[in-house]
Amino acid sequence: MKHTYPIQLRFSDVDQLGHVNNSVYFSLYDLAKTAYLTAALGDGMDYRHSSLVIANINANFFVPVYFTDQLDIQTAVVRLGHKSFTLYQRAVVRDTGLIKCECRTVMVAFDVKTQQSFPLPDAWREALARFEGRTVEELEGEL
């Protein structure tokens, strides 16, 4: 996976069981996602205003995350659709490579003003594929 983002955990992320609370994971995925999109799409494409909204999140939890974990989030686009694309992310312990959890997120291009979804611009699709070192066609067929 081509994009790795180091995570800074906070004491308030940890719940009564000593684990990072499940709901916190999605803030961490979100943080890495923002960094990924900035890296892949650049600042110039104004994707923030045109806006990408989350349609679906599907997350597996394998092993608890602890406050002392040195955690990276790895992110990749694994599918390009017409109006949406799918991100795959996972949280990995830096030293051991242990995968603690993973998440698939379906993001939809959505125009806040018209309140309508819209086709992903070709420039976005190409930039995402290029970042992944793949072709748009390859990523269209994937799940």
Added chain:
Amino acid sequence: MKHTYPIQLRFSDVDQLGHVNNSVYFSLYDLAKTAYLTAALGDGMDYRHSSLVIANINANFFVPVYFTDQLDIQTAVVRLGHKSFTLYQRAVVRDTGLIKCECRTVMVAFDVKTQQSFPLPDAWREALARFEGRTVEELEGEL
């Protein structure tokens, strides 16, 4: 759905776009889940120490949630497995019945001391089925 829980939103739940941040939803589902399990299993079953851990979350986001929304979370058990069960939850605007989002959560019986999953006690399975007004057998076959 037999269990409805009113939600109190906080100003800090709302992000820059004026929407309740996606990661907050899981805190809200969690809150309603705790209330559901207390209602269905009672205080006597010590499920908290024997512990139920989340294995999978699958969430759909239909419509943004706003700070001013009067929101209820509805919760039901929709599947009983051998070592796990599945909760279905959704966030509903109280007055209009509009469903803003929904979530399926797979919970596994997990012993913190031995770090092993264990079969759901029959007493739990029966209590959950009874709360839903269904039989254990009916809930075993569902998805």
Added chain:
Amino acid sequence: MKHTYPIQLRFSDVDQLGHVNNSVYFSLYDLAKTAYLTAALGDGMDYRHSSLVIANINANFFVPVYFTDQLDIQTAVVRLGHKSFTLYQRAVVRDTGLIKCECRTVMVAFDVKTQQSFPLPDAWREALARFEGRTVEELEGEL
């Protein structure tokens, strides 16, 4: 105190020590503050856009808050200044009246466009004093 607001705690508010995390308190004060200002100033005064910003927070922590606490936040304006006013808030266990913590917040009238503070409109000062059942003059002298 004339304004009492019931608080809904979340499992994710609780830290590893089993206490509601100190940083969460300020979300709760904030929630009650928003309700107070809506009650005292009404919707008509557009204070949200003219904006009130926090200049200082001074908080005492007496007793830990637990997830099972039935908590109310009580709020009052205790001082009216020229460009600012001071709120006093405390978290009280509903049944016993035990005060768990308290907070003084200095809020300043601030214009986001001009990035300048501005004198509190007389209408606001009067509405706040009226809500407290006191005169503007009484509240100007207080600390």
Added chain:
Amino acid sequence: MKHTYPIQLRFSDVDQLGHVNNSVYFSLYDLAKTAYLTAALGDGMDYRHSSLVIANINANFFVPVYFTDQLDIQTAVVRLGHKSFTLYQRAVVRDTGLIKCECRTVMVAFDVKTQQSFPLPDAWREALARFEGRTVEELEGEL
């Protein structure tokens, strides 16, 4: 100030006004505080179990914090008392040195088992003073 800690902001930290929410600041101070105490007291002193609890927080907010700010929290002990000490912390923009906010926190040595405060061990007082490059006596007199 001898201790500087870089902060990773999250998109969910930002509120509807585009500012990092005031309540988030205290999570950030807390994060830097934990790093400071580990650096100054070391792992060997078991201060976590003997426990330090927060008695008072007094925070000034000068300038809003934005998601794009590269922020450091600087931390120092500025007073050593008999059963308590005072931390001074501030959030500084890395490049410009602009101070966005500051906070004084009074922490008390507190034994969870007996539910009693206790005198700060001399070893802690000396370690904190040594970290600051000052004498215990100097820090006893300060505010």
